[in-house]
Amino acid sequence: MAIKMREQKFEKDSVSEMIEWLATFGRTTNGGVTRPLFSKDWRKAQDALKDKMEVLQLQTYFDRAGNLFGKLPGTELGSKTILTGSHIDTVIDGGKYDGAYGIIASLLATSQLFQKYGYPKKTIEVISLSEEEGSRFPLTFWGSRNISGAYNLETVKDVQDGDGIHFLEAMKESGFDPKEYQSNLRTDIERFVEIHIEQGMILEKNQNTIGVVSHIVGQRRFTINVVGESNHAGTTPMYYRKDAVSTASKLITYLTEKAKEFDPLLVATVGKLNVRPNVPNVVAGEVEFSLDIRHHQEDVLNRYCEDIFAEFERLSTDLDVQISQWMDVKPIAMDEKMNQVIRQLATEKNISYQDIVSGAGHDAQVFASICPTTLIFVPSQDGISHSPKEFTRIEDLETGVELLTELLYKLAY
C-alpha cells in the first residue's frame, strides 16, 4: 500500500515536472521556449530525452532525420508498431506544452504500462519528432514527412534559414551528417496516436477535458494584391480615386462577414497586410494581404472560395485584384474506430469529452496518409499557444496521460 502511494505520487508529479524539465532546454528570458530544428538547445533536448527513455528502460535510437525513438518491443512475432508522440521543436519564444506535452505523455504512458504489465504484444514506440513548426526553415513536418516518405534530402537542397545557414549545414552541425543520410520511410507502423494541447478555447468554453479529433482541417493560403493608384490625399476627389486601402477593406469586410455565416467551423483570417507607400497623406496605390482559410471539408472550402473570389471581382471595380495561392493542404479524417475506443474509455473513466475539429496542423495529418491515426486534445487556457503564456492545468495534463495510457493498453496489450 505504501509503495502504491509512492508510485501514485511519482505519477502525479511527473507530468508537470517533466514539462518544466524539458522547457529548460531553450528557455527564454521571459519564460518561453526557443528550440528550432538542429539548434544546440534542440540537440540537448533530444539527448536528454534519449537518456530519460533509457532510464525508463526503452530502447533508443535516432533516424537520419533527427527523429528520436524509444522502443518497447512487442512479444508477438512480426508485430507492427504502435507509434505515439509529438514534436520537440518550438516556434521562437513559444510555450512549453506545444509538442513537448505529446512526447512526455507518450513516454509516461508507455513507461507506466511497462511497469504495470511488462512487455506488450505489439511494439510501442515513443517518438520525439525532429521538426513540425517550420520556425527555423521555410518548411514544415520535416520529422513526420521523412517517415511517411514525402521528404528526403532532395527536399531541402535549396533550403536556408533566416541567417543564410543551409539546411544540410545545420543538419551536419547538429550531428546528423547528410553524407550518412538514408531513407527514413517506415512501412511497419500500424497506428499513430498523438496527444496535444488544443491551442483553441473550445474545450475550455465547453468545460470538457478531452477533445476527440475527428478531422484536421484543410488549409488554403493566398496572397491578395490590390493594385490601385497612388494619389495626393488632399487634391484627389473621392470619385477619381483608385484607393487600394479602401478596396482591400471592402474585400476583408466581405470575406470575414461571409465566413461567419457560411459554416460555423469555417475560419478565414487576414493576419498580414502591407500598404504602399503607407504614408498618411497619400492615397495608397497598393495593398497586399494574406488570406488563410480552413475547414475540414474540401467542398466547403471550394464553395467559400468561389463565393468570395467572385465577390472580389464585383467589389474591386476599376482596381486590379491578383489572387495567388501558395498553400493547399487537404482536410484529413482521423481514424473513427480508434476514436470510438477513446470515447468509450472516456465514458468509463468519467472524463468529460467532445468531438472536435483541429484547426491547426499536426504531425497526425502526415501519419494519417500512411496508417490509421488519431489525435487527442487537452484544453489550452484562453486558447493561447505559441507564446510563453501557453498553459494547461496539471489535472488536464494528467487526465490526458491517463486516457492515452488506457488507449495504448487497448492497442498494444
Add this chain to the structure above:
Amino acid sequence: MAIKMREQKFEKDSVSEMIEWLATFGRTTNGGVTRPLFSKDWRKAQDALKDKMEVLQLQTYFDRAGNLFGKLPGTELGSKTILTGSHIDTVIDGGKYDGAYGIIASLLATSQLFQKYGYPKKTIEVISLSEEEGSRFPLTFWGSRNISGAYNLETVKDVQDGDGIHFLEAMKESGFDPKEYQSNLRTDIERFVEIHIEQGMILEKNQNTIGVVSHIVGQRRFTINVVGESNHAGTTPMYYRKDAVSTASKLITYLTEKAKEFDPLLVATVGKLNVRPNVPNVVAGEVEFSLDIRHHQEDVLNRYCEDIFAEFERLSTDLDVQISQWMDVKPIAMDEKMNQVIRQLATEKNISYQDIVSGAGHDAQVFASICPTTLIFVPSQDGISHSPKEFTRIEDLETGVELLTELLYKLAY
C-alpha cells in the same frame, strides 16, 4: 518689330528654361529634385536665384529665416508691398514644378512688368520662401510662418531632422547663424499672391487652364488604434475572435463610403496602416491606421467626424477603438475681391478657368491670416505631384505667367 520678336522668343522660352535651370540644384538620378531646407543644394538654389534676380534688376536680400526677396520698389511714398512667390524647398525626390514654378512665374512677371512699365506705384517683392514641405524637419511653413510671426527660434529649439541634426545647427551650417536671428515678422504686406501647380486632376479633367482658388481646405489628422486580441488563425472560431484587421476594415469601409456621399468636396483618406503581429496565420491583435480628412467648411468637417466616430463605436462592438487627433488646420478663404479681378482678366484674355478648392496646404494659407491673399492654380498632368513624374505643359505654365503679370499690373501699377 525684330526686337519685339526676340523679346517674345525670350519670354516663351524662359518659363520652361528656368524650370529646368532651377531643377539642376538638387537633381536626383531619376530626374526628380531633392532640396530640403538648409541643405547644400537648397543654399545653391537660393544663391543662384538671388543672382538671377539681380540680373533682372531687383534689389535682393535674405531675412533671418532663409527667405529670399527680390524687390522692385514702388514710387508711391509709404506704399505697402505686393508680395508674390512660393517655396524653394522640395520633398525627397519631388518634382520640378511644386513651389519652383511659383517663384519663377513671379520673377518673370515682375521682370516683364519692369521692362515694359518701369517702377510700379506699389512695391512688388518676389519671394522664394525657405520652407513649406516639412520634408526635412518635422515642421512645415518655416518660411511663411516667420513672416506671419507664428514661428521664431523658440519654435525649433527641440527640432531635429531624421539624421539627428538639430535645426539650429543646420541653419548655421547653411549661413543663417541663429545668433544673428531676429524677428522676420512683416507688417507692411498689402497682399500676397501665389501661383502653384494644382497637384490634382480637376483642371485637367475639366480642360481648364486656370484654377481660381476660393478656399484652402481645413485638415484634420487622426491616428486610430483598434485593439482586439491576437489568436491562432486555425483554432479560434470566427465568433470568439476580436480581430483587429476585420474591425479596422469595417471602419475604413464605412468612412470612405460615407465620405463619397457626404459632400462632393470632402475627402477622407486612410493612407497608412500597420498590423500587429502581421503574420498570415495569427488573428491580428492590433491595427493602427491614419485618417486624413479635408474640407473647406469647418461645419462639414465637424458633422462628418461626428458621424463616423459615432459609427466607429457601433461597429467596433467588443474591441477597443482609440482615436487621437494630431492635426487640426482650419479651412481658410482666399480674397474674393482679388479673385473677381482674376476671373475678369481671364475672361478678357480668353483663358479657360474655374473656381477650385485647394485640397493641399500652401503658403497662401499662412499669409491669408495677415493680409488679403489669393492662390492661382495651373493644371498638373494626371494630378501627379511630389514625384519626378510631376508635369505641367509649357502652354499652361506660360498662361499662368501671363495672368499673374496682368494681376500684378492691376495691383501695383
